[in-house]
Amino acid sequence: MGRARRGGEARAMEIAIIGAGAAAVGLLDSLDPAAVESVTVYDPAPLPWRGRPYGPDLESVRVNVPPEIMSIRAGDVEHYAKWLGDTGEYDDERLGRPVPPRAVYGRYLEETAAAALGRFARTDVVRAAVTGLGLGAPGERVTVETAGGRRAADAAVLCVGGGTGPDLYGLAGAPGFVADPYPLERTLDGVPRDRDVAVIGAGLTAVDIVVSLAARAHTGRISLVSRSGTLPHVWQRPMRTDVRYLTPDHLRALDGPVTLDRLEALARTELAEAGDSWDDVAALIAASMRGDPARVLREQFDDMDSPLPGRRIVRTATHIAGPVAWRRLPEADRRRLRAHARTILAQASPMVPRNAAVLLDLLDAGTLEILSGAAGIEESSGRFRVRHAAGVRAADVVINAVNPPAHAVPRAAGPLVSSLLGQGAARHPDGGLTVDPGTGRLVVGGRPDPRVLVAGDLAGDGPFVTSSIPGLAGLAARAARVLVSRR
Ligand SMILES: Cc1cc2nc3c(=O)[nH]c(=O)nc-3n(C[C@H](O)[C@H](O)[C@H](O)COP(=O)(O)OP(=O)(O)OC[C@H]3O[C@@H](n4cnc5c(N)ncnc54)[C@H](O)[C@@H]3O)c2cc1C
The missing domain is CATH 3.50.50.60 (FAD/NAD(P)-binding domain)
Known part of the structure; x- marks a missing residue:
C-alpha cells in the first residue's frame, strides 16, 4: 500500500474507517478525495452503511424526525429531502412531512456512501470487526487488526456507534x-x-x-x-424559526465562561424575540413530567399545531447547539443538567x-x-x-427497550477499545473514550493523537443525549477537516 512521494509532493493519505453507520457515511461524504487516496471501511454487519437503526425492518419502524433534520451532508439540509423526493408516499399528515420506514433512510445512507466512495482512487469494504488498532510510535502508520489479518493506514476514524440496552433484571436466556x-x-x-x-x-x-x-x-x-x-413528547408541526443566539456559531464565539445561567439568559432573549416566553415553555415541559402519562400524551398531541415557536426552538437547540454548549459548561452545571436528563431527553427526542x-x-x-x-x-x-x-x-x-447508557461501548467494539486502553488511551469519566474536545482526536498518553479520531457517541466529551443525524454529520465533517489539516 502507499505511494512514494514525487518531487516533495505530499503523498495522498490512506484512511481506515472503523464502523459503517451514519457517521461513516457523513465522513466519506465530507472527505476531500484530493487529499485522501485510499479508504478502507471495516464493519462486520451483513449490510454496511445502515448501522444499528436503519437496516431492513417492518414498515411500522419509522424515522423519528422530519427530513430537514436528517441530512447526512453537513451544511446541506436539503440533501436527504431531495433524495426522498415529494411522492407523498410516507407523509405523516399531522406533521405535514414524510416519515418513511427507517429502512428507506438506510437506502439513502447506502446510496450516499456508494456515491462518496466512487470519488476515491482506491476503496475497500472489509466485512469484519476491527479487534485492535496498533498505534506504534508517534508518526508511524497505525495497524488495523481484524480476525483476517492486519493492514496499515495513515489514520483511523472510529465510527462504531453506541451500545445496546442493559439487561436490568437479569432475564437473559429466559424463554420469552x-x-x-x-x-x-x-x-x-x-x-x-x-x-x-x-x-x-x-x-x-x-x-x-x-x-x-x-x-x-x-x-x-x-x-x-x-x-x-x-x-x-410529540413532535410539533415544523415551522420556520430564525434562531440567532442558541446556535453553535454563536455559542462558540461567546467570550468568557459559559454557564447554565448565561444559557438561560440567551434562551429568554431568543424566545422573547420569537414571540414566546422561556418561563411558559419551561413550565410546560416541567408539567409534562408529572401526572398521568396518558393525559400528558393527549395534551402533547393537542399542542401539535401551536403557533408558539418556543418548544420547537428549545428542542432544535438541544440537538444542534447543545453539544457545543455542553463542552463549554463547568462540571457543576453539567451535573445540574444530568439531574434533569429524563426531562431533557423526553423533550429533545419526541415521537x-x-x-x-x-x-x-x-x-x-x-x-x-x-x-x-x-x-x-x-x-x-x-x-x-x-x-x-x-x-x-x-x-x-x-x-x-431500555436505552444504553450515554457513551456505551458497543459489544463489537469491546476488543478494539481494550486494545486502545492498553496503549495509553483513557476512559472518559462520563463513559466512552477521552478525546480532545476541539478536534475529536483520541487522547493517548495524555496527548491528542493526530492519527486516530472518534466520530460519534463513543467520544465521552459529548452530552448525554444520543447524537442525532445533524450532530453526527457535524462531527463527521469535523473529522474530515481535522484529518486533512494534519497534512
Ligand atoms: C433505534 C434507533 C433509532 C434512531 N432513529 C433516529 C432517527 O430517526 N433520527 C435521528 O436523527 N437519529 C436517530 N437515531 C440516532 C442516530 O441516528 C443513530 O444512533 C445513528 O445510527 C448513529 O450512527 P453511528 O454511525 O454513530 O452508529 P451506528 O449507526 O450504530 O453504526 C456503527 C457501526 O459500527 C459497527 N461497528 C461496531 N464495532 C465495530 C468494530 N469493532 N469494527 C468494525 N465495525 C464496528 C457496527 O456494526 C455498526 O454498523 C436513532 C438511534 C437508534 C438506536
Whole structure:
C-alpha cells in the first residue's frame, strides 16, 4: 500500500474507517478525495452503511424526525429531502412531512456512501470487526487488526456507534425475553398475537415496539413498564424559526465562561424575540413530567399545531447547539443538567404524531397501559411477574427497550477499545473514550493523537443525549477537516 512521494509532493493519505453507520457515511461524504487516496471501511454487519437503526425492518419502524433534520451532508439540509423526493408516499399528515420506514433512510445512507466512495482512487469494504488498532510510535502508520489479518493506514476514524440496552433484571436466556428488540421483523415474529407483552422502558424504542405490535394486530395486553412512566413528547408541526443566539456559531464565539445561567439568559432573549416566553415553555415541559402519562400524551398531541415557536426552538437547540454548549459548561452545571436528563431527553427526542395517534388509540381501547415505579421482573415457568408501583402484572413476553447508557461501548467494539486502553488511551469519566474536545482526536498518553479520531457517541466529551443525524454529520465533517489539516 502507499505511494512514494514525487518531487516533495505530499503523498495522498490512506484512511481506515472503523464502523459503517451514519457517521461513516457523513465522513466519506465530507472527505476531500484530493487529499485522501485510499479508504478502507471495516464493519462486520451483513449490510454496511445502515448501522444499528436503519437496516431492513417492518414498515411500522419509522424515522423519528422530519427530513430537514436528517441530512447526512453537513451544511446541506436539503440533501436527504431531495433524495426522498415529494411522492407523498410516507407523509405523516399531522406533521405535514414524510416519515418513511427507517429502512428507506438506510437506502439513502447506502446510496450516499456508494456515491462518496466512487470519488476515491482506491476503496475497500472489509466485512469484519476491527479487534485492535496498533498505534506504534508517534508518526508511524497505525495497524488495523481484524480476525483476517492486519493492514496499515495513515489514520483511523472510529465510527462504531453506541451500545445496546442493559439487561436490568437479569432475564437473559429466559424463554420469552427479548434482550435486543431490533430488527422487530424478527423479534416480534415469535410473539403470539393474543399474549400479554411487557415492554421495559418508555422511550422511542418502546414506542417502536408498541406501534409494530399494533400493526401486527396484536390483541394481548401491552404494558410499558419503566421507573418514571414518562413518555417522549410529540413532535410539533415544523415551522420556520430564525434562531440567532442558541446556535453553535454563536455559542462558540461567546467570550468568557459559559454557564447554565448565561444559557438561560440567551434562551429568554431568543424566545422573547420569537414571540414566546422561556418561563411558559419551561413550565410546560416541567408539567409534562408529572401526572398521568396518558393525559400528558393527549395534551402533547393537542399542542401539535401551536403557533408558539418556543418548544420547537428549545428542542432544535438541544440537538444542534447543545453539544457545543455542553463542552463549554463547568462540571457543576453539567451535573445540574444530568439531574434533569429524563426531562431533557423526553423533550429533545419526541415521537412522530402518527405513532402518538396509535398509542392514544390503544390507551383508549385499554389494550395499552403505562406502569411506573418498575421494581423488578422475575420469570417462573414461562411467565413473568412484573413488579411496579401499583402492584404486580403478569406477562408472557418481556421485550427490553431500555436505552444504553450515554457513551456505551458497543459489544463489537469491546476488543478494539481494550486494545486502545492498553496503549495509553483513557476512559472518559462520563463513559466512552477521552478525546480532545476541539478536534475529536483520541487522547493517548495524555496527548491528542493526530492519527486516530472518534466520530460519534463513543467520544465521552459529548452530552448525554444520543447524537442525532445533524450532530453526527457535524462531527463527521469535523473529522474530515481535522484529518486533512494534519497534512
Ligand atoms: C433505534 C434507533 C433509532 C434512531 N432513529 C433516529 C432517527 O430517526 N433520527 C435521528 O436523527 N437519529 C436517530 N437515531 C440516532 C442516530 O441516528 C443513530 O444512533 C445513528 O445510527 C448513529 O450512527 P453511528 O454511525 O454513530 O452508529 P451506528 O449507526 O450504530 O453504526 C456503527 C457501526 O459500527 C459497527 N461497528 C461496531 N464495532 C465495530 C468494530 N469493532 N469494527 C468494525 N465495525 C464496528 C457496527 O456494526 C455498526 O454498523 C436513532 C438511534 C437508534 C438506536
